[in-house]
Amino acid sequence: MARLIDLTRTMTPTMRGVAWVQTHRLAQEGWNARELRLYSHAGTHMDAPRHFLPNGSGVDQLELTKCVGPAWVVDVGRLEAREKITLRHLGEAVERIQTGDRVLLRSGWSRQYGTPLYRDGLPRVSRELAEWFAERGIALLGVEPPSVADVNRPEEVRAIHEILLGAGIVIVEGLCCLELLRAERVFLIALPLKIEDGDGSPCRVVAIEGDLSQLVGTIGTA
DSSP: OEEEEEOOOOOOTTSTTEEEEEEEOHHHHSSOEEEEEEOTTOSSEEEOGGGTOTTOOOGGGSOHHHHEEEEEEEEOOOOOTTOEEOGGGGTTHHHHOOTTOEEEEEOSGGGGTTSHHHHHTOOEEOHHHHHHHHHHTOSEEEESSSOSSOTTOHHHHHHHHHHHHHTTOEEEEOOOOGGGOOOSEEEEEEEEOOOTTOSEEEEEEEEEESOGGGEEEEEOOO
């Protein structure tokens, strides 16, 4: 049997950067429809090179082969507020991660969602680790906090994103439900909306454990 685990946080009107208006109602017009207003980096989302690089490509030009395929689930332990994630946190995974790999950092930080710490006290990727990922040439990096860098430190945000995006690494932020993953290696699907020249996009991210031909249903939602 295979398990499909949804790693995407459900969008709601109370989420930062999300709003909508009900434009049609089933009882009145015969169908339901909404007008959506979404910040391009709201909820579980993906960063495109254009987000920080002057001549960076848009989310519509991302290599989708980077967004779909096997991924390592690396447990970095419970992190303190504003803690820097370093190479040490990867433990033995340092020996396994190779060029072209996808990496998900499991920290449990998604449990802070709904508290001030979730955004303002997030643990972040250190410059050392960002450079290591860039040198290793991984394809994708996924994290639970809403950013890979301290959102209250603009210089740090720019530096870390420039290192990762400049190396061609797809960044996925705001993941949840990683604690439901049992395997250290999963099949990952993380697909953004196809927005022309988009700097980023909310995306649906799922992980599959086991034989893909024997899916038994969706597990995990937040």
